[in-house]
Amino acid sequence: xxxxxxxxTAAANLAGxxxxxxxxxxxxxxxxxxxxxxxxxxxxxxxxxxxVLEADQRVFGENRVxxxxxxxxxxxxxxxxxxxxLIGPLQSNKAKEAVALxxxxxxxxxxxxxxxxxxxxxAQGRNLRFFIQVNTGEEPQKAGIAPQEADAFIALCxxxxxxxxxxxxxxxxxxxxxxxxxxxxAKIAARNGLSGLSMGMSSDFESAIALGxxxxxxxxxxxxxxxxx
Numbered sequence: 274x275x276x277x278x279x280x281x282t283a284a285a286n287l288a289g290x291x292x293x294x295x296x297x298x299x300x301x302x303x304x305x306x307x308x309x310x311x312x313x314x315x316x317x318x319x320x321x322x323x324x325v326l327e328a329d330q331r332v333f334g335e336n337r338v339x340x341x342x343x344x345x346x347x348x349x350x351x352x353x354x355x356x357x358x359l360i361g362p363l364q365s366n367k368a369k370e371a372v373a374l375x376x377x378x379x380x381x382x383x384x385x386x387x388x389x390x391x392x393x394x395x396a397q398g399r400n401l402r403f404f405i406q407v408n409t410g411e412e413p414q415k416a417g418i419a420p421q422e423a424d425a426f427i428a429l430c431x432x433x434x435x436x437x438x439x440x441x442x443x444x445x446x447x448x449x450x451x452x453x454x455x456x457x458x459a460k461i462a463a464r465n466g467l468s469g470l471s472m473g474m475s476s477d478f479e480s481a482i483a484l485g486x487x488x489x490x491x492x493x494x495x496x497x498x499x500x501x502x
Contacts, residue, residue, distance in 0.1 A: 283321070284328045286495045287312070294489065297482040308482055311358050311471075313492030316499045319344045325495060326352045334379075334490050336361030338370045345374065360442075360471075360490055362416040365389040372397055379404040379442040379471050379488075382418050384429065391434045402439040404471045404488075405430065407461060409454040410446040417443065420457060427465045440469020440487065451477045455484040 294308050314322045315336040322333070322344070331354045335341040341357065349355050358377040368389035371378060381387050381403050394401055405427060408417025418426045423441070430436045441462045445454035455472050462470055462485075473481025475494035482489065493499060 281324075283324045283496055286497070287325055287328050287330055290491055290494055293479065294482065297479045301483045303482070308486060309488045311360070311488055311490045312495050313360065313474075313490050314496065315340065315361070315492065317496050319348055321496060322348060323351075326355070332356045332358065334358045334360040334492070335375075338363070338367045338374065341374055342370065358488075368393045369397075372399055372401060375401065377402045377404070377439070379490075380406045380416060381430065381436075381438075382406045382408075382416050384426070387426075387430050387434055387436065391436055394436075400437060402437050403430070404440050404442040404469060405438060406442045406444075407458055409443045409457050410449065412446055415444065420461060423461050424465060427467070438467065440467045440471060442471035444474075445472075445477075452480050452484060455481050455486070459485045 290310065294310060295305060298305055298307055309332055311332050311334040312325055312330050313334040326348065333355065335357065345357055356376045357374065358379060359371055359375045360379045362380050363371055363378065363386055365386050372390060372393040378390065378401060382405065406417040407420055407423050408415050409420060411419055427438060431438050441458050443454055443458045445451040458472055459470055468487065470486050471488040471490065473486045473489040475491050478489035478491055
């Protein structure tokens with residue numbers, strides 16, 4: 274595919290995703306614009322991201338701090354109003370760089386990283402928003418706090434550390450129907466008075482919107498097949 278064709282395809286894909294989100298909002302009886310589209314640009318370079326920015330998308334998600342550092346400072350010089358979300362797991366030794374670069378972090382899942390982020394926010398004078406990642410499928414290989422430990426961890430982050438917890442995030446198991454996981458996340462959020470729900474990806478974001486998602490993380494449906502690492 275030529276560069277021009279890729280640009281046209283990405284912009285068309287973005288428009289299609291926006292239309293689908295709008296239909297899903299209406300079907301769920303939700304207000305137009307209630308759901309934030311996080312365009313997941315991980316593994317794509319600046320040239321692949323630029324046409325999506327030119328189509329007025331401003332909220333993007335990245336998985337790795339180092340990769341994001343290589344492309345987003347330059348893109349932010351070209352395009353104003355970008356809001357950058359870290360949606361991948363974060364190690365405490367990357368907290369400083371993450372706080373400096375990102376506006377929202379979706380993957381708080383343990384006390385050590387919560388304390389490291391709190392310390393960096395204070396040191397840098399930055400006020401980030403955070404989502405707590407819940408491992409709804411209790412998969413041992415996956416990041417996230419266990420559902421039965423979520424209430425206590427939410428309280429720690431909000432009450433003891435004073436972090437701005439916007440909501441909860443989950444990634445359902447790939448071999449299971451996602452809806453029960455979305456419903457579980459919504460239930461945990463509701464009993465803790467949290468309105469934000471980061472859930473739903475390219476293959477299941479309509480279901481997530483029906484169950485209350487406020488942020489959907491869509492990558493391949495916009496950008497296409499991911500480059501091989």
